[in-house]
Amino acid sequence: MRTITAIKRVSLTSLFFMGMLAVSCSDDDNMAGSQVGPKNTISIENVLDGKPLVQSGTFKGFGTPPVILPGHSVSFSFNAGAGQALSFATMYGWSNDLFFAPENPGINLYNADGTPVTGDVSAQIKLWDNGTRINQSPGMKVTHPGVAETTAKNVMEVKGTDAQGNAYLAASQLMKATLKYTGNSGFTLTIENKSGGTPNETPFSPGVWTVSYAPGGDILNKMPIYTSGKPTANGLTNIAEMGDNTVLDTYLQSMTGVFTPLSPVLVVVYSGNNNPFYKEGEKDRGEGLSDLAQMGDADKLATVLKTKTGVKQVYVLKAVTSTVLLPQVGTNAGGKVMQQLEVSKGDRIAIATMYGLSNDWFFATKGNGIDALQKGDVSNMIALYDNGTKKDQYPGANIRVDLPGMSLTQSEPIKAVPNPNAFTTLPNIVKVTLH
Incomplete structure (x- = not known):
């Protein structure tokens, strides 16, 4: 993958x-x-x-450190053709090793009739456990990096509660993702942190994004960032545990061209x-x-x-x-x-x-x-x-x-x-x- x-x-x-x-x-x-x-x-x-990847890049907030705080948003632009999908990853900042990402192969960018998808696509975003740290109760008091899992576990979706029983709202209630079609195969995605005032308030870390080729409508790399049910790899741990997107960005850039x-x-x-x-x-x-x-x-x-x-x-x-x-x-x-x-x-x-x-x-x-x-x-x-x-x-x-x-x-x-x-x-x- x-x-x-x-x-x-x-x-x-x-x-x-x-x-x-x-x-x-x-x-x-x-x-x-x-x-x-x-x-x-x-x-x-x-x-x-x-x-296998058409384009890839990074995004971050505007402060120091450059996290995306509740109430703030970031945008990035890219190009995509019919059949292609957008994937990204960003850390749930006040956790030990959780991250937000679309379910593979990514956010659908075109409707069945060939017209571009626009508007709110938050429902396609999920919360994932990287499987490398024991989860504390999420919040400002989480210690980083925390206690390592004795044996690293596979990447798994967090569906309401994590392995330690901590509760989470659905990702779409914490993050709003909005697509805008800018013409000539161009898109802009805006990620808004709307976790403020919820039981799961958290900043989002700097992240990575990528679009894969899809000749004939079949996406070449359907799992460019993670694979559910498989061990984390290629620098995703750096994002999930520390909000550091540099290692995974370097990997994705090597796959882009x-x-x-x-x-x-x-x-x-x-x-x-x-x-x-x-x-x-x-x-x-x-x-x-x-x-x-x-x-x-x-x-x-x-x-x-x-x-x-x-x-x-x-x-x-x-x-x-x-x-x-x-x-x-x-x-x-x-x-x-x-x-x-x-x-x-x-x-x-x-x-x-x-x-x-x-x-x-x-x-x-x-x-x-x-x-x-x-x-x-x-x-x-x-x-x-x-x-x-x-x-x-x-x-x-x-x-x-x-x-x-x-x-x-x-x-x-x-x-x-x-x-x-x-x-x-x-x-x-x-x-x-x-x-």
Whole structure:
């Protein structure tokens, strides 16, 4: 649960959006009129070290120490797409080792109809016992750290009373959690301490929060902070016993980053001075590139390219078991496809593949492609482009459908995606080699 190996249990077919990529197929036949010549083999790999968490961060109060006192509140903002959930943890300050957190996999962020959840979500928050300290009667007089359990117990929900018989109100009576949708896949959560005047008055400690990837609607890491019925781990004890969020934050940050499959790869061998399917600074030509950039479907574009003068070979290359090229997961290598090409002097090679967890980004060869007779690693000839047909959102936390009052459709020129960009900094993802 607390390592990236959780991803391994996700079905490969769930790692992309339904109907998005499964229709692509390979065209292994040379096109009429192509000349038999030297052979070159192209390989395309997804070399991304995939991470399970889209975003993570911390929150705290404003005093010294920075606890959230009764009557006070804190807010933090994040991005999330359909199927994703928000998890967080903060200490019940006047206890020995209790903490507040949503029940796994976290707070639901979207309704069944795809609209964002807004308003009071306090009912999804629970009170948990970390299992490492014997609980005293909660209140200002609790001594910290207190008496350690002889044998540490598992994390368990506190349902009215703890193991020592101390009574607690429901978490939703002590903490109010309110979601606000800010547009373009953005949310703000406000946590309010409303425990004042109750039998369970308490400050809340600095905390951590995180959002996990959910390609295909299946959350990759459903238990990023704790697992009910299992021992505490990864620094949660520091929060539950001392209100120290630094250790768990460091752990979560190590699990946070980029995760994306690549769509089946379009490979074109052609002659001439111009890339046959796009030009930076021009708008999408309506020939099928938008289908590739938005849905990972290269079939329409492949069909059109076969009719173009100078185009000699067109292929759509799929990974054997998963169709898409998955990123590296733990010790599992990323997806890879290969194709032998028949090329002549003066031929060029162009490729394109969708950045899967985006609205309309695609990787493609720069300018007029690659010299087809070249050998070696040519990854420096690949760049990431924005197709300009869908509004950009946080990659991996994006909404793919129009919501009431918000249309994603646009018509802008194709342009390179800067790195770092407005959302994140991207590591190396695509490796292309000519053998």
